[in-house]
Amino acid sequence: MINAIIALAVIAAFLWIYWQKKPKQSLTSTGVPKDYLVGLNYLLNEEPDKAVEVLIKTLQVDSDTIETYLALGHLFRRRGEVDRAIRIHQNLIARPSLSKNERMLALLALGQDYLRAGVYDRAERLFLEVIDSKLYVQESYRYLIDIYQQEKEWEKAILAAEKLSTLSHDNLGRQVAHYYCELALETQKKSGREMAFRTLKKAYEYDKYCVRASWLQGDWERQAGNMKAALRYYRQALSEDADFLPEVLPAMVACYEDLNDERALMDELKQLLAQYPRISLILILADRLQKKEGATAAVDFLAEQLQQKPSIRGLDRLIHLQQAQSEQPVEPRNLALLQTLTEALLKDKPVYRCLQCGYSSKILHWYCPGCKHWNTIKPIMGIEGE
Ligand SMILES: [Zn+2]
The missing domain is CATH 2.20.28 (Rubrerythrin, domain 2)
Incomplete structure (x- = not known):
């Protein structure tokens, strides 16, 4: 509905401009230019291709009308009718009367059409041409970065982001660090771990707390069997951003299991709990306690923790543990009911x-x-x- 209103507004603008500029063209008995009634009629009958044809054929492009053309093109692109937007913008570019600024505006619009259509090579060429003109440079770099990200061309994305950083106030450090992480993942597959580690070093130059880089290094050390080195990187990742504890923790547990050092694991988990009282950590500790000392010890620990840190996942585990206990102080049917509730709360x-x-x-x-x-x-x- 809003689109339809905007479409009508754009057409109305066409009509008005045309009326102002070409009053002597063939008019209907009501004084409206014939071609415009034809164009409008097509649009109202939902035949936008014919409408575009008529409007393109009859309208003279000059600085008063280019904005209207661009608005119509933008409208079609926004509605997902990219072919129509492309036809309008290509038609604009073909006009020799355009000023340099107008031509660049039209190229920028056409580039966005191709970007939207997923024709990245053409879009890239257009944005590079706009950059060469020294006009709309920042906008063009932003679109180029979008293309390179979608194409996973990380080296190009890094270069474009660096250029944009020097031209604008955009803070792209974190983003570039992720490009280096992506690049390191590719390097690791192609050229091995050592080269990939070197690429990750660059990530820290852009974001010195790059948790993803530390986490990746931890994973690669673990894959290479260097558990102690892996644990150092995982600890570093947690110090950089403790929010990722639920992801990093299972990898740390796996390292200790490989080292076969349950005691060191328990020490580390307890130390972490003092720093980061998160439910993932509490549940892992409860698991270890259950294996080592039985369900009762785990229930006691979990119940105490849940008083300070209420959690549905914690409650769900507590019910499970309660059922595993040999002496059952709670009516089993009530427990089953509670469990159905917690599972429903956690599902999906x-x-x-x-x-x-x-x-x-x-x-x-x-x-x-x-x-x-x-x-x-x-x-x-x-x-x-x-
Ligand atoms: Zn978001």
Whole structure:
């Protein structure tokens, strides 16, 4: 509905400008230019292709009308009718009467059409041409970065982000650090760990608290069997951003299991608990206690922790443990009922949420598909989360 209103507004603008500039063209008995009634009629009959044809054919482009053309093109692109937007913008560019500024505006618009259509090579060429003109340089770099991210061309993305940083006040450090992490992942597959480590060093130059880089190094050391080195990197990751504790913790436990050092694991977990009282950590400690000392010790520990840190996941585990106990102080049917409730509360709950736009998901994305920001998605906190 809003689109339809905007479309009519754009057409009305066409009509008005045309009336002002070409009063002598063939008019209908009501004084309206014939071609415009034809164009408008097509649009109202939902035949936008014919409408565009008529409007393109009949309208003279000059500085008064280019904005109207651009608005119509923008409208079609926004509605997902990219082919029509492309036709309008290509038609604009073909006009020799355009000033340099107008031509660059049209190229920028056409680039956005191709970007939207996923024709990245053409979009890239257009934005580079705009940059060469020294006009709309920052906008063009932002679109180029968008293309390189979608194409996973990380080296190009780094260069474009560096250029944009020098031209604007955009703080792109964290974003570039992620590009280096992406690049390091590719390097690791192609050229091995040593080269990949070198690439990750660059990530720290852009974000000295790059948790992803530390986490990756931990994973690679673990894969190489260097558990103690891996643990150092995981600790570093937690000191950089403790929010990722639920992800890093299982890897740390795996390192200790490989080292076969349960005691050191318990010491580390207790130490971490003092620093980061998160439910993932409490549940892992409860598990270890259950294995080592039995269900009663785990129940006591969990019940005490839950008093300070109420959590549905914690409650769910407590009910499980209670059922595992040999002496059952609670009526089993009541426990089963409670468990149904906690399971229903936890079922299909997203685990991560973007702090910027609220996008939520069950898997961790470093790049938010919702708002297109890097590093804004975190594990959900509170009674239903961590
Ligand atoms: Zn987001």
